[in-house]
Amino acid sequence: MAPLTDEQRLVRDSVREFADAEVAPLAAQIDIEHRPPLETVPKLAELGLLGMIVPAEYGGSGTDTLSYIIAIEELARACATTAVMVEAHTSLATWPILAFGTAQQRDRWLPALATGEKLGAFALTEPGAGTDAGAVATTAVREGEEYVLNGQKVFITGGGYAEVFIVIARTSHEGAPHKGLSAFIVERDTPGFTVGEGERKLGIRASSTPPLMFSDVRIPAGALLGNEGDGFKIAMATLDGGRTGIAAQAVGIAQGALEASIAYAKQRVQFGKPIGAQQAIQWMLADMSTDIEAGRQLTYLAAGLEDSGEPFGEAAARAKLFCGQMASRVTGMAIQIHGGNGYTEAYPVERAYRDAKITEIYEGTNEVQRMIIAKSLLR
Amino acid sequence: MKIVVAYKWAADPQEATVAADGQVDFSRAKSAVSDYDAVAITVARHLGDTHGADVVGLTVGGPEVATGLATKAALSRGLDALMVVADPALTAAGSTGTAQALATALAGVDDIAVLITGDSSVDVGAKLVPAVVGGLLGWPVLTEVTAVAIEPGALVVERAVSGGTEQLRIDGPAVLAVATDAATVKAPGMKDVLAAAKKPVQQLPADPVVADGTLRSTARLSGPARRGIQISTDDPAAAAAELVSALRADGVLIGGQQ
Numbered sequence A: 001m002a003p004l005t006d007e008q009r010l011v012r013d014s015v016r017e018f019a020d021a022e023v024a025p026l027a028a029q030i031d032i033e034h035r036p037p038l039e040t041v042p043k044l045a046e047l048g049l050l051g052m053i054v055p056a057e058y059g060g061s062g063t064d065t066l067s068y069i070i071a072i073e074e075l076a077r078a079c080a081t082t083a084v085m086v087e088a089h090t091s092l093a094t095w096p097i098l099a100f101g102t103a104q105q106r107d108r109w110l111p112a113l114a115t116g117e118k119l120g121a122f123a124l125t126e127p128g129a130g131t132d133a134g135a136v137a138t139t140a141v142r143e144g145e146e147y148v149l150n151g152q153k154v155f156i157t158g159g160g161y162a163e164v165f166i167v168i169a170r171t172s173h174e175g176a177p178h179k180g181l182s183a184f185i186v187e188r189d190t191p192g193f194t195v196g197e198g199e200r201k202l203g204i205r206a207s208s209t210p211p212l213m214f215s216d217v218r219i220p221a222g223a224l225l226g227n228e229g230d231g232f233k234i235a236m237a238t239l240d241g242g243r244t245g246i247a248a249q250a251v252g253i254a255q256g257a258l259e260a261s262i263a264y265a266k267q268r269v270q271f272g273k274p275i276g277a278q279q280a281i282q283w284m285l286a287d288m289s290t291d292i293e294a295g296r297q298l299t300y301l302a303a304g305l306e307d308s309g310e311p312f313g314e315a316a317a318r319a320k321l322f323c324g325q326m327a328s329r330v331t332g333m334a335i336q337i338h339g340g341n342g343y344t345e346a347y348p349v350e351r352a353y354r355d356a357k358i359t360e361i362y363e364g365t366n367e368v369q370r371m372i373i374a375k376s377l378l379r
Numbered sequence B: 001m002k003i004v005v006a007y008k009w010a011a012d013p014q015e016a017t018v019a020a021d022g023q024v025d026f027s028r029a030k031s032a033v034s035d036y037d038a039v040a041i042t043v044a045r046h047l048g049d050t051h052g053a054d055v056v057g058l059t060v061g062g063p064e065v066a067t068g069l070a071t072k073a074a075l076s077r078g079l080d081a082l083m084v085v086a087d088p089a090l091t092a093a094g095s096t097g098t099a100q101a102l103a104t105a106l107a108g109v110d111d112i113a114v115l116i117t118g119d120s121s122v123d124v125g126a127k128l129v130p131a132v133v134g135g136l137l138g139w140p141v142l143t144e145v146t147a148v149a150i151e152p153g154a155l156v157v158e159r160a161v162s163g164g165t166e167q168l169r170i171d172g173p174a175v176l177a178v179a180t181d182a183a184t185v186k187a188p189g190m191k192d193v194l195a196a197a198k199k200p201v202q203q204l205p206a207d208p209v210v211a212d213g214t215l216r217s218t219a220r221l222s223g224p225a226r227r228g229i230q231i232s233t234d235d236p237a238a239a240a241a242e243l244v245s246a247l248r249a250d251g252v253l254i255g256g257q258q
């Protein structure tokens, strides 16, 4: 990896300064309350964090992908929920419009999304379609100049507050199932579209993850993203980029846990000296930092490939596979270093341990990442 | 009309480590725009926006102050342009040498309405530089400044004084050291970070540096740093009373109610 540019280093400094001041102080409380930190949204917008990858002509910050990834990492170091709020809005909702939208769709949606006036979400998963994304059963039937949506989605990050949804629905039952899917841009206030109660979860508890219900939801034909039948391709391309974002979230969670562990190891005294003086603790810290740095490099490599226009899907899968497991390992060790205190809500590593697990599941489970990597190896 | 802000690119003491023998090690501390100077830049930016004036940064120091990272970090905080005096001889410059270098740089700039500085630098904290710069240039110097406005030919300055504030009208240009809480500093936005590379940076030559003395030795303080006060907590009520009277004696607690 080339060293970071001045701009990338300054993005890190700025987001860290912001996260320490505005994000970290809320993290424990919103987790206890299972409440998305919506009061932070205008501040994220003011800093330009809600439109980082959007070109300046649409009101975005126009940074490279790696800068965006560094920002997600820094937000996650303070609060995994805030990080995934920004990540889902950016990678899963804004990016597909940027990449696949018509000029009209870009003009209409990107300025509102980039400035945080509206937040976005991505709705692929259904009760019967998780890893098997091609099994989506929600239908979109063309009627004149409209499509009519019927069906249900589950586990939609940001569903509780997002106003713009990328919805994957079936437009054809002919041929291979995944070829009959299409992507749509759906507005929250469309009649027939309802949002259920958010799930109560193990980790990222403050993140909103409700089901969505579509009952004869009529949307204009112009809401189709790409062409009919492109839905699976759009969803997979979207998740390729999203995976680098989740890898960055995992790196940030682990980094926060490492820093908390270093501070604790210096301060906790047993047997007359700080526990950090024990080689057992030193080795754990060394392993944690090595694990994190390896994950960070895999993540930055995937982002760098995307920035240079090269294929990056396999690299993103490797980064996510490694970083998800790494974050679970590292946060587990962080609890070990904290002993009994680490098992309580009074210390941030307890939350980090719970938050880490989701990075092995969403935007493709570990098993899916292995499938992607192996498919490419055996091509 | 220009508003100039002097800032220091300084190692962050929060990242310094203190060894068992009391020696402070800054070698691994990252440098940044000194905390209180970021307050000064924020005040200057606001003043520049109010009066349509250019806000120009000025820093002096060793070669590290002229790196892309250092200059962009300062520019991203809201400066329009930057003047940099970078010279190895300035690396270890003390307050007098630094002030001299700043004054020399300022003497070559016309149309300055005001020089704004931070309260003190985060690493040294001597609070001397604004006064020495003002003295060298023959400009009035005010400290603890909480607000500034520019009027034709004059500056209206509000400053914190013991128990309240005062407003002064002075002829410009002047040196104003802003109070640590004169403005709330916000992290630079993403667009500001990207725009920094496009802003002008002018490198100025350094004059011979005035020496402030060279360090011979440092000694560790024993006991509390202030006045050797130690309060026993055997009797908590008596300890609390003693703490209150010590704080009152230091001027931390003020007003009636003994």
Ligand SMILES: Cc1cc2nc3c(=O)[nH]c(=O)nc-3n(C[C@H](O)[C@H](O)[C@H](O)COP(=O)(O)OP(=O)(O)OC[C@H]3O[C@@H](n4cnc5c(N)ncnc54)[C@H](O)[C@@H]3O)c2cc1C
Residues within 6 Å of the ligand: A088, A122, A123, A124, A125, A129, A130, A131, A132, A154, A155, A156, A157, A158, A201, A204, A209, A358, A361, A362, A363, A364, A365, A366, A367, A368
């Ligand atoms: C907090 C949270 C937020 C989410 N946010 C979103 C969102 O914003 N938008 C969205 O669309 N979805 C979202 N999801 C859904 C998420 O992407 C899915 O949960 C995930 O893809 C796994 O699908 P599943 O839960 O149906 O598990 P399943 O697909 O049922 O998998 C169960 C297990 O079987 C394994 N498995 C399944 N198939 C295979 C196979 N062929 N080979 C080997 N192993 C296999 C899986 O790896 C897993 O271990 C979110 C989920 C959560 C929990």
